[in-house]
Amino acid sequence: MNNCLFPVFLSIPAISDTVYYLIAAFLAIAVLFGIFLMSKVKKARLGNIISAIALTAGIVITLIRIELIPIWVLFICLGIGTVLGLLLALRVKMIEMPQMVGFLNGLGGLASAIVGAYALLGIGADLDMFSRVSATVALQVGTLTFFGSMIAAGKLHRILPQKPISLPKHQLWTGLSFGLCLVFIGLAFVNGISLVLLLVGSLIVAMIFGIVFTIKIGGADMPIAISLLNSLSGVAGAISGLAIGEVLLVAVGGIVGASGLFLTQIMCKAMNRTLFDILLGKSKKVVQDGKPKGEKPIIDEVIEAKIDVLTILKNAKNVIIVPGYGMAIAQAQHLVKQLADLLVKNGAQVRYAIHPVAGRMPGHMNVLLAEADVDYDDLYEMDTLNDDFKTADLTIVIGANDVMNPAAREAEGTPIYGMPILNVDQCKTIFIFNYDLKPGYAGVENPLYKRNNGVYMFLGNAANTLKTIVDDYTHK
Amino acid sequence: MEYILLGVFVVATIGGYFLINNVPSLLHTPLMSGMNALSGVSVIGALVAVSVVLKANNSVFAVLIGAIAIIAAMVNVVAGFTVTDRMLKMFARKGIKHE
Incomplete structure (x- = not known):
C-alpha cells in the first residue's frame, strides 16, 4: 500500500522550518488583517476573501511542506469537501444562516477532535506529556464543540424541540461531566497513563458535557451559545495544533478562539447574562407569582378600523x-x-x-x-x-x-x-x-x-x- | 518548540482579542461566519495526521476516520467562506437610494 501511495516521481524541495515559520507568520497576519477588514462595512467582503486566500495558501503550503502532493487520497477528500461545501453554501437560505453556522462549526469541531484523537495515539505527534495533554484537551473541546453545535443547529432548524430541555438533576450532570473533563485532562499529565483510557474517557465525558450543556439552552441564550461554540472550535483547532506541532493551526485557531470569545462577551453584555451562568445551564426562573395564571390577554383593542x-x-x-x-x-x-x-x-x-x-x-x-x-x-x-x-x-x-x-x-x-x-x-x-x-x-x-x-x-x-x-x- | 507554539498561541489570542473592537452589529453574523470558516483550519491538522497514518501503518479504519476529518473541515472552510461572501455581497450592493 505504501508503495502505491508514494510513487517517487515527485520531489519538491522541502521547506525549511525557518521559512515555514515566516510563511505561517505572514499568513497569520493576513488572517488578522482579513478579520479586521471584516469588521468594516465597506471592506468586509475583501476581508473575507483575504482570509479565504490565506487559508487556502496555508493548505497548499502544508501539502508541499510535508510532501503530500503525491498522495491522491488526500486530494479526493479535499475535493469531496469542497464540492459538498459549495453545494451546501449555495443552497442554504438566508433565514437558515444561524443553523448553517452552527452545523459548519460542528464539522470544524469534529475535525479538531479527530486530530486530537490521532495525536493522543501518537499519530502525528510525539508521545510526550505536552502532546498528550494538548491532544486530550483538543479531543475534548472538539468533541464538545461537535455535539454542542449539532444540537444547537438541530434546535434552530426545529428538528429538536426549541424549548430548553431539562434533565432531572440537570445541573449535577453538567457539573459532573465538566468536572470529569477536567479529571481526564489532569490524568493526561500522568506519565504512563493508558492512552486508550484517556481517549475513550475524554470522548464520553466531553460528549455528555456538550449535549447536556446545549439542550438546556433555549430561547434568548441561543445566539450566545452559537457564538461560544464558534469560539471553542477555534480553540480546539489551536490546541490540536499544539499537539501535533503545527504552528499555523495554533495561530489561526488562537485568533478565531479569542475574537469569537470577544464577540460572545459583547452578546452576553447585551443580554445581561454571564457566560458562567450559561455554561452551567443556570437560567433565571420565570416567576409566575404576582401574576394570576391563565389570565386571558385582552384583545379588545386589537382590531381597529x-x-x-x-x-x-x-x-x-x-x-x-x-x-x-x-x-x-x-x-x-x-x-x-x-x-x-x-x-x-x-x-x-x-x-x-x-x-x-x-x-x-x-x-x-x-x-x-x-x-x-x-x-x-x-x-x-x-x-x-x-x-x-x-x-x-x-x-x-x-x-x-x-x-x-x-x-x-x-x-x-x-x-x-x-x-x-x-x-x-x-x-x-x-x-x-x-x-x-x-x-x-x-x-x-x-x-x-x-x-x-x-x-x-x-x-x-x-x-x-x-x-x-x-x-x-x-x-x- | 513547545514554548514557541505556546508563545504563538498567546500572541494570536491577544491579537484576536483586541482585533474586533467596535464591530457594527450589522456585521456580527458575517464576522462570526467568517471566523467559523477560519476555524476549519483544522483541515491542515487532518492532512498532517492522515499522511502520517498512511506512511506509518495501513489501518483502513484510521485512514477512514482521517478522511472524514479532512472532508468535514474542508466543508467547513468552503461553505463557511462562501456563505460569508453571500451575506456580505448583500451589504456591498447598496439598496437603491430613495428619491
Missing part, C-alpha cells in the same frame, strides 16, 4: 421599524421594505432599530433586511436610536417581542430582567405585528400588549397582515 391605520401611516413623518425573529420566520422582510418605501414616498423618515440580539444570531436582522435591499445606512443600533422613540410618530414592531418587552426593566426575577431593551413603549403610537399574544422566546409576558391607547396589534403571519396593509395603502 383599517381607515384608522391608514390615516396613522399617512400622517407619520418619523417612523421607526423594529424587526425581530418573527419577521424572519414570516419572511416578511420584503414587505417591510415595501411598506417603508411607501412611507418614504409619503415624505416620512423611516429608520430601523436593531437590537443587538434580535433574531437568533447577532446581526441576523441586518442580513435579512439587506436581502430585502434595505439600505444599511437606515439601520441603527439600539443605543443610537433609543432616545428617539419618544419623539417618533409611529413605531412598527415586526415579530419582535423580548427585545422591546418593558418587563425587562421592571419584572425582577424574569429571564429578561435587566436586559437592555428598545424603548418602544415610549412611543405614542405603536403597531405590533405578531403571530399571537403569547410571550416571546424568553417566556415573559409583554405588558405592552395590554396598553390601552396607541397600541395596535396585528395578529397572524406578519407577511399576510403586512400585505393587506400595503395593498390597502397602495389602492387607496
Whole structure:
C-alpha cells in the first residue's frame, strides 16, 4: 500500500522550518488583517476573501511542506469537501444562516477532535506529556464543540424541540461531566497513563458535557451559545495544533478562539447574562407569582378600523421599524421594505432599530433586511436610536417581542430582567405585528400588549397582515 | 518548540482579542461566519495526521476516520467562506437610494 501511495516521481524541495515559520507568520497576519477588514462595512467582503486566500495558501503550503502532493487520497477528500461545501453554501437560505453556522462549526469541531484523537495515539505527534495533554484537551473541546453545535443547529432548524430541555438533576450532570473533563485532562499529565483510557474517557465525558450543556439552552441564550461554540472550535483547532506541532493551526485557531470569545462577551453584555451562568445551564426562573395564571390577554383593542391605520401611516413623518425573529420566520422582510418605501414616498423618515440580539444570531436582522435591499445606512443600533422613540410618530414592531418587552426593566426575577431593551413603549403610537399574544422566546409576558391607547396589534403571519396593509395603502 | 507554539498561541489570542473592537452589529453574523470558516483550519491538522497514518501503518479504519476529518473541515472552510461572501455581497450592493 505504501508503495502505491508514494510513487517517487515527485520531489519538491522541502521547506525549511525557518521559512515555514515566516510563511505561517505572514499568513497569520493576513488572517488578522482579513478579520479586521471584516469588521468594516465597506471592506468586509475583501476581508473575507483575504482570509479565504490565506487559508487556502496555508493548505497548499502544508501539502508541499510535508510532501503530500503525491498522495491522491488526500486530494479526493479535499475535493469531496469542497464540492459538498459549495453545494451546501449555495443552497442554504438566508433565514437558515444561524443553523448553517452552527452545523459548519460542528464539522470544524469534529475535525479538531479527530486530530486530537490521532495525536493522543501518537499519530502525528510525539508521545510526550505536552502532546498528550494538548491532544486530550483538543479531543475534548472538539468533541464538545461537535455535539454542542449539532444540537444547537438541530434546535434552530426545529428538528429538536426549541424549548430548553431539562434533565432531572440537570445541573449535577453538567457539573459532573465538566468536572470529569477536567479529571481526564489532569490524568493526561500522568506519565504512563493508558492512552486508550484517556481517549475513550475524554470522548464520553466531553460528549455528555456538550449535549447536556446545549439542550438546556433555549430561547434568548441561543445566539450566545452559537457564538461560544464558534469560539471553542477555534480553540480546539489551536490546541490540536499544539499537539501535533503545527504552528499555523495554533495561530489561526488562537485568533478565531479569542475574537469569537470577544464577540460572545459583547452578546452576553447585551443580554445581561454571564457566560458562567450559561455554561452551567443556570437560567433565571420565570416567576409566575404576582401574576394570576391563565389570565386571558385582552384583545379588545386589537382590531381597529383599517381607515384608522391608514390615516396613522399617512400622517407619520418619523417612523421607526423594529424587526425581530418573527419577521424572519414570516419572511416578511420584503414587505417591510415595501411598506417603508411607501412611507418614504409619503415624505416620512423611516429608520430601523436593531437590537443587538434580535433574531437568533447577532446581526441576523441586518442580513435579512439587506436581502430585502434595505439600505444599511437606515439601520441603527439600539443605543443610537433609543432616545428617539419618544419623539417618533409611529413605531412598527415586526415579530419582535423580548427585545422591546418593558418587563425587562421592571419584572425582577424574569429571564429578561435587566436586559437592555428598545424603548418602544415610549412611543405614542405603536403597531405590533405578531403571530399571537403569547410571550416571546424568553417566556415573559409583554405588558405592552395590554396598553390601552396607541397600541395596535396585528395578529397572524406578519407577511399576510403586512400585505393587506400595503395593498390597502397602495389602492387607496 | 513547545514554548514557541505556546508563545504563538498567546500572541494570536491577544491579537484576536483586541482585533474586533467596535464591530457594527450589522456585521456580527458575517464576522462570526467568517471566523467559523477560519476555524476549519483544522483541515491542515487532518492532512498532517492522515499522511502520517498512511506512511506509518495501513489501518483502513484510521485512514477512514482521517478522511472524514479532512472532508468535514474542508466543508467547513468552503461553505463557511462562501456563505460569508453571500451575506456580505448583500451589504456591498447598496439598496437603491430613495428619491
